[in-house]
Amino acid sequence: MTQDVDFVALIDAYRAGDESARDALVERYMPLVRSLAARYAGRGEPFDDLLQVGSIGLLLAIERFDTTRQVQFTTYAVPTIVGEIQRHFRDRSWALHVPRRMKELSAKLSRVIETETSNRGRAPTIAELAKATGAEEDDVIEALQTWDAYSTLSLSHPVGPDERGEMMQDVLGTMDEGFDEVEDSALVEAGFEALDERERLIVELRFFEGLTQSEIAAQVGISQMHVSRLLRRALQSMRGRLEDSTRGPVS
Amino acid sequence: MTAVTESGRPARTALELPAGGGYRDVAGLVIGGIAARFELPVDRVDDLLLAVDSVLMQDVAGDTVRIEADVTATGLVVRLGPFPRGRIDDAALHRVLTRLVDVVEEVALDGRTGAWLELAVGSHGDGDGT
Numbered sequence: 250m251t252q253d254v255d256f257v258a259l260i261d262a263y264r265a266g267d268e269s270a271r272d273a274l275v276e277r278y279m280p281l282v283r284s285l286a287a288r289y290a291g292r293g294e295p296f297d298d299l300l301q302v303g304s305i306g307l308l309l310a311i312e313r314f315d316t317t318r319q320v321q322f323t324t325y326a327v328p329t330i331v332g333e334i335q336r337h338f339r340d341r342s343w344a345l346h347v348p349r350r351m352k353e354l355s356a357k358l359s360r361v362i363e364t365e366t367s368n369r370g371r372a373p374t375i376a377e378l379a380k381a382t383g384a385e386e387d388d389v390i391e392a393l394q395t396w397d398a399y400s401t402l403s404l405s406h407p408v409g410p411d412e413r414g415e416m417m418q419d420v421l422g423t424m425d426e427g428f429d430e431v432e433d434s435a436l437v438e439a440g441f442e443a444l445d446e447r448e449r450l451i452v453e454l455r456f457f458e459g460l461t462q463s464e465i466a467a468q469v470g471i472s473q474m475h476v477s478r479l480l481r482r483a484l485q486s487m488r489g490r491l492e493d494s495t496r497g498p499v500s
Numbered sequence: 501m502t503a504v505t506e507s508g509r510p511a512r513t514a515l516e517l518p519a520g521g522g523y524r525d526v527a528g529l530v531i532g533g534i535a536a537r538f539e540l541p542v543d544r545v546d547d548l549l550l551a552v553d554s555v556l557m558q559d560v561a562g563d564t565v566r567i568e569a570d571v572t573a574t575g576l577v578v579r580l581g582p583f584p585r586g587r588i589d590d591a592a593l594h595r596v597l598t599r600l601v602d603v604v605e606e607v608a609l610d611g612r613t614g615a616w617l618e619l620a621v622g623s624h625g626d627g628d629g630t
Binding site: 372389462473 | 525528529532533535536539540541542543544545546547549550553554557592595596599
């Protein structure tokens with residue numbers, strides 16, 4: 250099977266550093282994302298959100314596609330895009346099982362942690378959070394454990410401490426540079442490859458660069474609660490991958 | 501916060517949960533409740549909960565997992581087990597835990613089988629484990 254010459258040229262240009270080539274690829278394949286997102290419309294999630302998570306799937310496919318393989322890009326991209334959309338629904342359904350009271354407290358905590366950290370120059374304590382939210386300390390702890398897995402943070406929302414216009418996609422797109430440094434690490438053996446781009450970034454910052462959750466939150470431009478959630482999910486994914494590899498193939 | 505009981509021993513909270521991970525949240529609530537009394541920043545409390553959660557994802561040597569939290573003069577020590585010996589030799593687990601708490605150790609306890617993992621956080625700690 251021969252790859253579309255124009256497509257290969259764009260991929261090559263992008264990998265040589267031409268960002269506009271990636272934009273052209275995204276533009277070319279957005280109708281595919283739109284079509285796939287439409288299949289999942291009407292299931293309780295805004296179409297724009299589905300379009301955004303589908304776009305991340307497309308970006309991942311562009312990053313990972315091997316042009317030497319005898320397979321069409323769309324054949325490779327569709328499962329990646331659909332995977333992102335389905336994961337979005339999985340996260341959302343998890344959130345639906347959290348009691349409403351806890352979800353409301355979680356949302357409140359996310360905001361309060363941010364403002365209190367900014368005001369105090371350090372992350373607040375549980376007691377300070379309880380006081381600031383008017384909740385009991387036990388409820389704060391429970392909310393920390395069950396907080397909303399579903400982030401409404403827009404993927405095209407400006408992120409970063411100075412809101413310099415950098416988008417979440419941009420942050421995710423620059424992280425591959427650091428991966429080479431951890432390729433030989435134990436975490437790779439333990440399922441690092443099972444993580445998605447966001448999870449890899451957070452894991453790398455926390456466990457290799459040694460940044461605290463609050464520092465990661467500030468650097469990446471998401472809330473500390475969201476960092477925590479991503480860390481938790483990453484560790485579970487890695488554990489799952491490790492168990493799978495230990496069991497070996499099912500005969 | 502009282503660090504020792506009247507008998508001079510560290511104030512200890514203990515709970516025993518069925519193995520298998522279905523009760524990890526219960527452990528988190530208890531340990532989180534104790535950690536909150538140290539006035540640790542919320543991200544440090546969450547790191548400890550994450551460490552406990554990571555340990556509880558491991559296969560234990562038995563049907564139950566026991567969790568003990570000792571309040572000491574300098575902080576909180578959480579002990580979990582029993583696990584097969586050499587659990588801490590898992591490089592990935594060790595890497596994760598040492599980033600989340602101040603001290604990580606595998607210990608043998610008198611009169612008890614298996615290995616136990618000790619996770620310690622100082623009341624004013626802010627660094628990685630050793």
